[in-house]
Amino acid sequence: MLRIITSILVFLIISCSEKNQEVPIKQPIAIVVHGGAGTILKKNMSDEKEKKYKSKLEEALRAGYQVLQNGGTSLDAVEQTIIILEDSPLFNAGKGAVFTHDERNELDASIMEGSNLKAGAVAGVTHIKNPIRAARAVMEKSEHVLLAREGAEQFALLQKLDTVSPTYFFTEKRAKSLKRAKKEEKFGTVGCVALDQNGNIAAGTSTGGMTNKKWGRIGDSPIIGAGTYANNSTCGISSTGSGEYFIRTVAAYQVSSLLENHNYDLKKAMYKVIHEKIGAIGGDGGMIGIDKNSNISMEFNTPGMYRAYVNKYGEKEILLYEE
Numbered sequence: 001m002l003r004i005i006t007s008i009l010v011f012l013i014i015s016c017s018e019k020n021q022e023v024p025i026k027q028p029i030a031i032v033v034h035g036g037a038g039t040i041l042k043k044n045m046s047d048e049k050e051k052k053y054k055s056k057l058e059e060a061l062r063a064g065y066q067v068l069q070n071g072g073t074s075l076d077a078v079e080q081t082i083i084i085l086e087d088s089p090l091f092n093a094g095k096g097a098v099f100t101h102d103e104r105n106e107l108d109a110s111i112m113e114g115s116n117l118k119a120g121a122v123a124g125v126t127h128i129k130n131p132i133r134a135a136r137a138v139m140e141k142s143e144h145v146l147l148a149r150e151g152a153e154q155f156a157l158l159q160k161l162d163t164v165s166p167t168y169f170f171t172e173k174r175a176k177s178l179k180r181a182k183k184e185e186k187f188g189t190v191g192c193v194a195l196d197q198n199g200n201i202a203a204g205t206s207t208g209g210m211t212n213k214k215w216g217r218i219g220d221s222p223i224i225g226a227g228t229y230a231n232n233s234t235c236g237i238s239s240t241g242s243g244e245y246f247i248r249t250v251a252a253y254q255v256s257s258l259l260e261n262h263n264y265d266l267k268k269a270m271y272k273v274i275h276e277k278i279g280a281i282g283g284d285g286g287m288i289g290i291d292k293n294s295n296i297s298m299e300f301n302t303p304g305m306y307r308a309y310v311n312k313y314g315e316k317e318i319l320l321y322e323e
C-alpha cells in the first residue's frame with residue numbers, strides 16, 4: 001500500500017514539474033521613457049520641433065522595446081533607450097546637457113536593477129560620452145554605488161568607456177539658455193523604466209542637471225531613491241524636475257514604499273508624491289514608472305513632460321503636453 005501511495009506521489013511530482021517546464025510563465029513586457037518635464041506648451045512648439053522630439057522619443061522607445069521583445073533584460077533595454085537620448089542634442093542629458101553657471105557641462109546618471117537592488121551612479125562628470133554606461137559600470141564592475149567627478153572619470157577610463165573633450169557637450173541652444181537662465185531656471189532630463197519577460201524591472205535616469213547650477217551642485221538624478229529606484233516586488237521609477245525637492249521627499253523610493261507598505265497602486269502613489277509631497281513644498285516635475293504587474297504610470301505637475309511608452313497590451317503612445 002505504502003509503495004502504491006509513494007508511486008502516485010512521485011508520478012504527481014514529476015508530471016507537475018514537467019508541466020511547469022512546458023509552460024514557462026512570462027511576464028508581459030512594458031517600457032516607459034521620459035525626456036524631461038517643464039514648460040512644454042503647444043503654443044511654444046512649432047510642428048517641426050514637435051516632430052523632432054516625437055521621432056527621437058519613438059526611436060529610443062523602439063530600441064528598448066525591441067530588446068524586451070527579443071527576450072533581453074530590462075537593464076539592457078533601459079541602457080539602450082537612454083543612450084539614444086543622451087546622443088541627441090534635444091534632451092538635457094549627454095550631448096544636449098545644460099550649462100552650469102561656470103559654462104561647463106557636468107553630467108549625472110544612475111541605474112538600478114529591481115531583482116537584486118543593485119545600483120550604480122556617476123555625478124558631476126565632464127568627459128564621459130554616455131553617463132548611463134558609466135552608471136551601469138559602477139553597478140557591475142565596482143563595489144560602490146556612486147562615483148563623482150575626477151574619480152568617476154578615472155574609473156570610466158579603466159572600463160574603456162568612450163570619453164570626449166568637454167567641448168563635445170557644447171550646443172548653441174544650451175549656451176543661449178544659460179544666458180536666459182541666469183534669470184530663469186530650466187530642466188529636461190531623460191529616463192527609462194522597463195520590465196522584461198522574467199519580471200525584472202530596471203530604471204535609469206541621465207541628466208545635465210539644472211541650467212546655471214553652481215558649486216558642484218548634484219541633483220536627484222544620480223541619487224538612488226530620489227531620481228531612480230527599482231524593486232521587483234513593487235515598481236521602477238525615474239524622476240525629472242527640480243531635483244532638490246525630489247531628494248528632500250526621497251521621491252522615487254517613496255512611491256515604492258507606498259506600494260509596499262500602504263497598499264497603494266502605482267498611479268495613486270505617484271499622484272501623492274508629485275502633487276501632495278513635492279508640489280506641496282514648491283517643487284515641480286514628474287515621474288514615470290512600471291509596477292510589478294506591468295502597469296505603466298506617468299505623472300507631472302508641470303505644463304508638460306516629454307514621454308512615451310509601450311504598455312503590456314503592446315499599445316504605443318508618445319505625448320508631450322498635458323492630455
Ligand code: ASP
Binds near residue numbers: 036037188219220243
Ligand atoms: N532632476 C534634474 C536635476 O535636478 C533636472 C531635470 O530633471 O531636468 O538635476
